[in-house]
């Protein structure tokens with residue numbers, strides 16, 4: 036059974052986020068989540084710069100990969116790059132709709148983080164020479180050819196639909212709960228952190244793309260902080276009103292099939308390994324982390340041990 040903690044995520048800076056997905060105590064529902072202002076302060080301490088990354092060795096590694104491997108790696112890279120752009124662009128109305136100033140201030144920091152994540156991929160593509168295009172817009176268009184249709188269902192129908200509704204009615208807390216469930220629990224918690232875990236581990240084991248790995252670790256640490264915010268918000272809302280509990284459950288069910296689809300590249304064939312692991316192992320990792328977070332939110336049964 037795969038666990039969602041590793042030597043990397045046991046590091047102090049990852050544990051400092053208190054994301055239940057990284058905490059063994061979450062199996063029994065016991066995690067002291069940070070307050071919104073503590074999450075803000077952690078953000079101040081966890082700054083990094085895409086400009087500090089030197090992709091010289093990554094460029095050599097990338098152009099040494101067989102063509103087939105480069106093609107397969109493009110699915111994960113493209114999903115992340117376009118995913119980061121989508122979440123950066125959709126977070127504004129969610130920030131505006133958050134009911135307290137502390138929540139809004141944290142979400143402002145998250146908008147800055149998501150912008151930095153887009154810049155990280157853009158710089159990787161630029162310095163490594165992965166694509167034909169030489170502009171951000173051109174790179175977004177060029178990489179979109181690698182996505183699968185479920186990606187568009189998740190981001191362009193489900194996420195955008197909820198955020199458009201919130202933009203029209205910022206007082207609609209039930210829609211905010213749906214949007215945070217989809218954004219922080221499914222997109223960041225289940226999909227992004229799972230992809231990051233296996234992509235980073237694969238490159239570490241093979242000694243490839245060192246600057247990419249360094250930057251992607253920083254992205255992952257940011258994502259754990261974002262997910263920790265989502266867990267706190269959803270726990271408070273679930274405790275406040277059963278309507279919000281139902282909104283969380285409804286969203287998990289609604290988005291489940293599309294989320295599962297995003298874990299599967301369009302060229303996937305039965306039995307294939309992705310970054311050295313089976314699709315089943317990838318799914319199990321994503322589900323374990325979700326289960327821990329739901330326990331802490333109060334929506335999944337807790338082991339009695």
Ligand SMILES: [Fe+2]
Pocket residue numbers: 119122148149152254258
């Ligand atoms: Fe991100």
Ligand SMILES: [Fe+2]
Pocket residue numbers: 122148149223257258261
């Ligand atoms: Fe994020």
